[in-house]
Amino acid sequence: MNPIFALIDCNSFFVSCEKVFQPHLEGQPVIVLSSNDGCAIARSNEAKALGIQMGAPLFKIQNILRKNRVKVFSSNFSLYGDMSARVMETLKTFSPSLEVYSIDEAFLDLSSLREEELFSYGSQIRKIVKLWTGIPVSIGMGSTKTLAKVANHIAKKHPFGCYVLTKLEDIEEVLRTFPLQEVWGIGRQWSKKLSYVGLRTAWDLAQADIDWIRKTFNLSLARTALELKGLPCSNIEGLVSSKKSIISSRSFGKSVKSFEDLQEAISFHASKVAQKLRQQKSVTALLNVFIRTNPFHAEGAYYTNSCIVPLIFPSQDTAVLIKAARAGLEKIFNKGLDYKKVGVMALSLASEDQIPVSIFQNSKDLLKRQTLLKTLDKLNGQFGRDSLFFASEGVHKTWCSKVSLKSPSFTQDWTQLPRVR
Amino acid sequence: MTQHHQRKRRPGAGRKPNLVPTKAIRLPLPLVKQLLELKAKGALEVNGTIPASTLSSVAIPLFESRVQAGFPSPADDFSEGTLDLNTYLIKHKAATFFVRVTGDSMTGVGIFPGDILIVDRSLPHSSGKIVIAVLNGEMTVKRFKQAGDEVLLCPENDKYSPICVSEDEDFSIWGVVTNVIHPLL
Structure with missing residues (x-):
């Protein structure tokens, strides 16, 4: 049985949560701000199209926001937390082996499925999660977590929202043009370092000699290289370990x-x-x-x-x-x-x-x-x-600003439930 | 070049060994003061460690009756738990939401302004079900009727007439209403 990992990633998660309870936001530019309204941390596709960058400080984008009537929300983390739990709960019905990787990402172990079933299973997952929770997700699948992450990048741009990266020729074709910086666990700093030794794409790293990488760099990079080759180095971690800090x-x-x-x-x-x-x-x-x-x-x-x-x-x-x-x-x-x-x-x-x-x-x-x-x-x-x-x-907490643009607690407060006519 | 001599210990040099073996330990400075004070007061108990057992808590089983005169409660074996409205009303926890009614278009089926509806998004919305629909960006509760291509949103109040949803309108079903919570007091 070949291992198959699926990475399920919620699309513009915080914005999608807002849209579930405020359907009039559909098709509009929407952004969600970090706590105390510092910068944009989630953007709808329409907001991305306006050139609003991830993490852009609010004061730098004020003009764009005003001109385009962008809907702006303060972050409502308790709502996002509740919606995340619902998405994860739904995903659990698809595989007993689930790893909640972040508030809007999860790995599923789908090794029991046959290769030709994967795409339709993924499409089914997307359909059910959207139906049950209202949250759109993208799904990438591969024989390792790192390849599933790569596949997810493609799924995001794919009209089907689901991409299976298991055929050897597909993997080569995709990795040859996949920038190292986007690979799971390799940031901008590392990709810069690696470019000095001639490693520019994910394919370069996958072809590199593992022993050399381990000696020249470190073990975790060697693992990433192995995972890009299709050899799993990390499994589904079901138990949430306690935080280290x-x-x-x-x-x-x-x-x-x-x-x-x-x-x-x-x-x-x-x-x-x-x-x-x-x-x-x-x-x-x-x-x-x-x-x-x-x-x-x-x-x-x-x-x-x-x-x-x-x-x-x-x-x-x-x-x-x-x-x-x-x-x-x-x-x-x-x-x-x-x-x-x-x-x-x-x-x-x-x-x-x-x-x-x-x-x-x-x-x-x-x-x-x-x-x-x-x-x-x-x-x-x-x-x-x-x-x-x-x-x-402090009793008055004058230093703590009032959250002004926060949406109601739609799922956690009886007095703030969504209203229907 | 420096030369390295093999140094040899002169027999009998250095501090005389203690009769009882000792061990040097490191202490945070504030503790040294505290330690000396305690010692001066005579309050320092040697071997004064706290048994770990006094610190850990013991979970007491929720369902346990005291054994008296050798007879356990005969009811213990027949516990069926209490009734939980959540499990009765909510079949799909991840997909179930509550909404508050503001209008009077559904009074005919006992849905009044201020009532809370339990909405299950996972249920299929077949014709005849009461649903939360999204029409042109607004959430509304109506009876959903579908005949062929025609989609109707029907109120349950003679004051209002059915809404015929045309194709160019922005329309979707948000969820199926399973229960209504209506206070009588």
């Missing part, structure tokens, strides 16, 4: 000057990180606190700095993390600057049952804290996010 950060709606506001923001992010740590049952031993000014601002030098704060005892306690993050902020804060973004990242994570309890910790206090935090999480789960929070996060 956790981050919470956000750009401010308007720039922030005062130390107190930054302290609040940092505390807010530290609290979010602690919450996520408890969710995945991890503890952190290292916090990274970072701040930066606006890189697009003409006047004033660009300042960015970060600070690593080690914790004496690995922790998932909001109070401990807030204290550490604030200590970090004090070190890197520079007076008189307009800050645009702050964040907290937890590094060096370990599972909570691997906490080496130190002789310097009072076990009774620890248990008390654990119970307290469990209660906090439970209450927030029951009464809604941030029903209960630490005072240092």
Whole structure:
């Protein structure tokens, strides 16, 4: 039995989610902005045709948006998360072996199918996902995940939205013109490096000597080369592994000057990180606190700095993390600057049952804290996010801009359901 | 060129070995202070480690009656769980959505303004079903009727007349309505 992987990728996912509940957006230029409306992170085909680039900062495209009456949305991540779960749930009915690769991508193992069945099966998947969830997807298939990714690139431009890349002559023809930069796991930097040694297309890499690649570059590139040759080096990973690092950060709606506001923001992010740590049952031993000014601002030098704060005892306690993050902020804060973004990242994570309890910790206090935090999480789960929070996060959160262009929570709030006449 | 001499330890040189074997450990600086304070107070307990068992939680089975006088509850074996409206009303979780009714065009079949409809997108929309249709970009709830090429969206209220969908109109079926939630209080 030959291995067959399918990569299912949702088309302009965030925009497609908006369209499901607002059908009048069909055929219109639509974009979705990053959190706090920094830049465009999803574009409908009509918006792409206007020349709006992925990641374009909002202020640079204001003119195009106004002239063409582009519909602009703030990101509604809870809606996208719910729609993503629905897509994945639907995909599960097609193969027992599913790997959720990102919010809008998944790998399916279709090895049990015969080669001639693949295309019609893929078309069926597309039809059902669109029918059930309203989300259009593209499907690429190949004998390795890397080839499935390549096939998906072609499927995106194909009218059928599904492309099977299994015949040897097809693979050669496709890879010969496929730029290395687009290959899974190879970015712009790597493709530049590889061009110096004469590797320009995916075919060049597939033909290169594996031992030489491993010695000259690294193992992961050698794996990519093997996968391009059609030898699978990575399988469907069903279990979602715990994250290796956790981050919470956000750009401010308007720039922030005062130390107190930054302290609040940092505390807010530290609290979010602690919450996520408890969710995945991890503890952190290292916090990274970072701040930066606006890189697009003409006047004033660009300042960015970060600070690593080690914790004496690995922790998932909001109070401990807030204290550490604030200590970090004090070190890197520079007076008189307009800050645009702050964040907290937890590094060096370990599972909570691997906490080496130190002789310097009072076990009774620890248990008390654990119970307290469990209660906090439970209450927030029951009464809604941030029903209960630490005072240092700030009550009014003036630094946190109101999300203005966000669509309603169509699937998560009884008062915001889609309306029908 | 430097020359390397083979250095030899002079017997008896260096610190005398301890009677009890020792081990050097590294401590974060703030702890050293804390440690010395504890030691001064006499509060430092040697071997004072916390047994891991006191930290891990134990999941208690949800369904367990206390065994009294050797008789377990005879009902334990017959538990059938509780009734869950979700499983009763929702057959395809990924494809099921809720929508809120605003108009009065369907009062004849008990769909009133303010009611919530359960919509299953995975069901086939055969003629006669009540559907959520998208007509020219707007979502509407109507009875779907199809005869040959003719598509009708029929209201269930004499105030309104059926809408005949012409070919050049932007029309699609969004989902099939399975239930209506109508509050009586």
